[in-house]
Amino acid sequence: MLENLEPAKLELEGKTYLLPTVRGSEGEKAININSLRKDTSYVTLDNGFQNTGACISDITFIDGDKGILRYRGIPIEQLVEKSNFSETAYLIVYGKLPDNDEYHKFADTLNSHSMIHEDMLNFFHGLPNSAHPMGILSSMVNSLSVFYPEVYDPERENEAFDVAVARVIAKIRTIAAFSYKKSIGEPFVYPKHRYKYCANFLHMMFASPVNDYKLDHVLIKALNQLLILHADHEQNCSTSTVRLVGSSQVNLYASICAGICALWGPLHGGANQKVIEMLGYIKDQGISVQDYLQMVKDKKNSIRLMGFGHRVYKNYDPRAKIIKKTCREVLDHLNIKDPLLDLAMEMEEAALNDDYFIERKLYPNVDFYSGIIYKAMGIPLDMFTVMFAIGRLPGWIAQWKEMRDFKPVKIGRPRQIYTGPNLTDFTPMQERK
Numbered sequence: 210m211l212e213n214l215e216p217a218k219l220e221l222e223g224k225t226y227l228l229p230t231v232r233g234s235e236g237e238k239a240i241n242i243n244s245l246r247k248d249t250s251y252v253t254l255d256n257g258f259q260n261t262g263a264c265i266s267d268i269t270f271i272d273g274d275k276g277i278l279r280y281r282g283i284p285i286e287q288l289v290e291k292s293n294f295s296e297t298a299y300l301i302v303y304g305k306l307p308d309n310d311e312y313h314k315f316a317d318t319l320n321s322h323s324m325i326h327e328d329m330l331n332f333f334h335g336l337p338n339s340a341h342p343m344g345i346l347s348s349m350v351n352s353l354s355v356f357y358p359e360v361y362d363p364e365r366e367n368e369a370f371d372v373a374v375a376r377v378i379a380k381i382r383t384i385a386a387f388s389y390k391k392s393i394g395e396p397f398v399y400p401k402h403r404y405k406y407c408a409n410f411l412h413m414m415f416a417s418p419v420n421d422y423k424l425d426h427v428l429i430k431a432l433n434q435l436l437i438l439h440a441d442h443e444q445n446c447s448t449s450t451v452r453l454v455g456s457s458q459v460n461l462y463a464s465i466c467a468g469i470c471a472l473w474g475p476l477h478g479g480a481n482q483k484v485i486e487m488l489g490y491i492k493d494q495g496i497s498v499q500d501y502l503q504m505v506k507d508k509k510n511s512i513r514l515m516g517f518g519h520r521v522y523k524n525y526d527p528r529a530k531i532i533k534k535t536c537r538e539v540l541d542h543l544n545i546k547d548p549l550l551d552l553a554m555e556m557e558e559a560a561l562n563d564d565y566f567i568e569r570k571l572y573p574n575v576d577f578y579s580g581i582i583y584k585a586m587g588i589p590l591d592m593f594t595v596m597f598a599i600g601r602l603p604g605w606i607a608q609w610k611e612m613r614d615f616k617p618v619k620i621g622r623p624r625q626i627y628t629g630p631n632l633t634d635f636t637p638m639q640e641r642k
């Protein structure tokens with residue numbers, strides 16, 4: 210619910226302007242500057258959108274100071290305990306928990322859309338085995354718009370939304386597993402209707418024509434938890450990209466493809482791969498934890514402690530807290546002793562007691578421990594960010610739909626302050642110095 214508050218007063222060049230202010234349902238306040246440029250000829254400047262609210266949203270609430278994350282009001286701690294990824298995806302996309310019939314209908318629709326068009330396999334065959342799975346994933350998701358051109362358009366047809374949702378959530382998992390099979394030169398393994406979402410993914414990843422994959426309920430639960438914890442995170446870089454691209458009224462698949470590309474970067478979802486690479490490097494080079502922290506703190510280097518820090522959380526990331534516990538459970542269950550987990554825990558303890566990290570309120574984020582679980586499951590390093598994308602999909606869909614349903618519809622189009630040359634005449638080639 211949005212509440213109007215007393216207007217803010219702005220003094221500018223000897224004049225006073227009144228700007229509307231609003232408060233959201235958890236008390237977050239904003240000054241609405243929609244009319245600022247029209248009234249004053251000023252725009253606002255905010256590098257990296259550090260303090261810009263780009264939308265009002267009903268989907269996800271984060272309190273970064275207290276370390277709170279809720280989807281549609283429900284704390285993530287309850288969802289990881291009591292829900293599974295399909296049900297949480299329904300919650301995020303449709304705004305409420307499904308009843309029994311709705312849940313089974315949704316799960317059945319996911320199953321019925323789990324295969325990809327056979328002609329899409331030609332794309333896989335044409336790619337080099339070395340292709341990064343994020344590059345494959347983004348291209349394949351974009352290509353859904355040509356294989357399934359009956360894309361959902363909120364202006365015209367509402368009933369097609371359910372199909373578009375099921376299609377992309379179901380197929381992203383198949384595309385991801387096929388890209389792995391392609392990279393190791395094994396035949397693709399098709400989904401099975403009798404398996405639920407996460408079990409089906411593990412089956413497509415690890416079964417082969419000669420071997421079944423023995424389902425492991427601890428791993429299935431852990432995967433459900435990981436995907437739930439990634440399912441939405443309000444206006445992060447990839448979600449803002451999905452909204453911005455979608456605001457031009459391009460279709461859902463193209464918008465999600467853009468989100469996948471934004472997620473790939475190491476400062477965002479790509480950090481889960483970088484954390485394992487960093488820990489491996491520290492271990493292989495025999496660098497001590499304290500020496501590595503010195504390297505990170507030295508501003509002459511551009512080295513960051515990957516998996517640490519967050520734009521919004523100035524407290525322990527609540528997702529990291531759960532993932533750290535799950536990590537220990539999975540490793541114990543599989544009887545794996547991973548020296549990278551010991552190193553990560555040692556690094557965390559040292560960083561949390563170091564003034565540099567304390568002053569800047571830098572804590573482990575969602576990516577710090579997740580890779581150790583994926584590694585234990587047998588998922589290859591370059592697919593970690595793909596796992597993030599599978600998890601984030603319900604959030605992208607819900608945010609895209611919310612953006613398209615918001616009235617008045619506005620294309621995303623920020624302003625700038627120009628600092629280039631003033632009017633300059635063209636110089637013919639022979640006169641150029």
Ligand code: CMC
Nearest residue numbers: 476477478480505513514515516517518519520569574575
């Ligand atoms: N290691 C060392 N110093 C850091 C780190 C880090 N991981 N993160 C932030 N800082 C320092 C930074 O150098 C700056 O110091 P100073 O004030 O002296 O210049 C201060 O902390 C504030 O950092 P910032 O870059 O202004 O913060 P930001 O909000 O723009 O960036 C971030 C957030 C996540 C990009 C950043 O913390 C980072 O690069 N972390 C490492 C990459 C990472 O783990 N990314 C995954 C984020 S969680 C998944 C997701 O949702 O994307």
